[in-house]
Every structure is written in C-alpha cells, then in structure tokens.
C-alpha cells in the first residue's frame with residue numbers, strides 16, 4: 001500500500017480520498033478550508049453507511065491544513081481543488097517542489113488541459129489527468145489522460161493504482177478537452193437542446209426518450225457494441241440520412257445562453273431546461289444516489 005495525498009477536500013476530494021482509504025492506502029488530505037477538513041470525517045462516515053463499509057477505514061485518512069505535511073512521503077497525489085487555471089498552476093508548482101521525483105502528480109480537472117496546468121513545472125513527465133465522475137465513490141470510471149509520449153509510465157502506474165482501488169480506469173491517449181466521456185455526453189446535450197429550441201419536443205420528452213429508450217440498455221451495451229450488434233451497414237445507412245440534419249453549432253446554443261442569462265440555471269434556481277420544486281429536485285438526487293449505491297454494492 002502507498003502513502004497517498006488528495007489536494008482539496010470538496011465534493012470530489014472527499015470521495016476520492018475515501019476510495020483510496022478503502023483500498024488500504026494511508027491518505028493525507030490537504031485543504032485550505034478548515035470547514036472542509038473538519039467535516040471530512042462526517043462525510044466519510046456517511047459513505048461507509050451508504051455502502052455498508054467498515055467505519056474503521058476512516059482511520060487511514062489524515063486531514064491537514066499543511067500541503068507539505070500532506071504530500072510528505074506520498075507516492076501518489078491527486079489534486080481535486082477548485083476548477084481555476086491559476087490556482088491549479090500554483091498547486092502543481094508547489095507539488096513539484098514538495099514531492100520526490102517518482103511521485104505521480106494527478107489532476108482531477110474536468111476541463112483544463114494538462115499542458116496549461118503544468119505550464120510552470122520544470123518536468124511534466126509525472127503529470128497525468130485522472131478524471132473521476134461524480135460521485136467518485138459510486139461511479140467506477142476514471143479517465144486517465146496522457147500529456148505526451150514520455151508520460152506513458154506515469155499513466156500506466158496511475159491506471160494500476162486506480163484499478164487496484166476498485167475503479168475502472170481507461171487510457172485517454174491525448175490531452176484533449178472533455179476527454180472521452182464529456183465529449184460523448186455533450187454531443188447528446190447539444191442535439192437535445194437544439195431539438196427543444198426548434199420546438200420538436202419539450203425537455204421532459206428528451207429525458208423520457210433517453211431514460212425509457214436507449215438509456216435503458218446503455219449500462220450494459222455501449223454504442224460501439226450496439227453498432228456491431230445491429231450491423232455497421234445499418235449504422236452507415238442511418239448516418240447517410242441523419243448526420244447532415246444534426247446540430248453542428250460550435251458554440252453554446254442561444255436557447256441555453258438565454259436561460260443562463262435569465263438566471264434559470266437549473267434545480268438550485270427552481271428552473272432550468274425544466275421547472276423544479278425543492279421536493280422534486282431532492283427526489284431526483286435521492287433517486288440517483290440510491291441507484292448508484294445499489295449498483296456499487298453489487299459490482
């Protein structure tokens with residue numbers, strides 16, 4: 001087992017640190033927020049209850065307000081601090097100075113290119129992307145992205161550590177925006193928003209079509225498997241008719257921009273693409289958590 005460190009104890013950092021502790025690692029967690037550190041144990045205990053784990057595993061987690069203490073002797077460090085370019089550049093400059101040359105330095109960034117995160121580092125060969133999905137303790141996928149050819153050993157070590165921690169790491173061979181999962185997810189969202197904006201259907205109908213239709217089988221049948229299942233000749237024939245009709249805009253749709261400008265930003269505002277009462281929003285969150293927890297317990 002390695003000594004590991006997690007930089008940032010927010011939504012993602014608390015789940016990632018839990019996973020590493022659950023896998024038997026000692027985990028030091030750094031956050032400048034005293035509140036984030038003080039609440040960490042309570043949040044970890046809530047996960048043990050959700051997953052039916054032994055609460056004793058929380059004793060392997062050591063919160064600290066000193067980044068040097070957090071990374072001292074750590075072989076694997078994951079940064080999960082606020083999504084902000086200068087902040088991450090600063091953190092990785094400090095990490096490079098504080099950590100030994102063999103320590104893997106991973107970032108959980110959702111969108112910032114690794115080349116920008118490491119711009120002030122002297123040597124970026126141990127910098128990798130490790131993009132977990134929320135909540136990281138319930139969704140198994142981690143996209144491990146590779147900055148350059150010489151980063152392959154660091155990518156392979158990261159994949160091995162995450163696989164041993166019960167995750168499902170995949171290798172993203174180039175440092176591209178959105179990695180793989182968000183490119184696929186937002187290709188669907190782009191088309192969905194265009195359909196609603198064009199008056200083809202409402203937002204509820206989009207959700208029904210996905211949840212009651214192809215979404216039902218997606219957890220067991222990826223799009224490539226599905227294409228091979230129905231036959232690539234059919235996929236080709238559909239593409240010949242359909243692709244030229246799909247939305248291809250290279251910017252956020254005006255429909256989405258107008259909603260955001262009007263303060264209709266989603267569940268927390270009571271309205272986004274759909275209208276939400278507090279009870280409805282809570283019910284969606286509970287449904288998602290319970291579904292993912294049941295999946296996590298059986299997988």
Ligand SMILES: NC(=O)c1ccc[n+]([C@@H]2O[C@H](COP(=O)([O-])OP(=O)(O)OC[C@H]3O[C@@H](n4cnc5c(N)ncnc54)[C@H](O)[C@@H]3O)[C@@H](O)[C@H]2O)c1
Nearest residue numbers: 008009010011012013033036080081082083108109110134
């Ligand atoms: N929320 C998601 O769904 C999601 C999914 C995948 C990846 N991510 C990425 O994970 C990272 C963290 O996101 P989050 O949702 O946990 O955010 P969050 O706001 O919940 O937590 C961020 C934490 O970083 C801390 N922080 C601020 N400055 C810091 C510093 N200098 N050093 C260390 N910690 C610092 C904050 O105090 C806070 O506790 C971001 O890069 C985000 O893009 C988020």
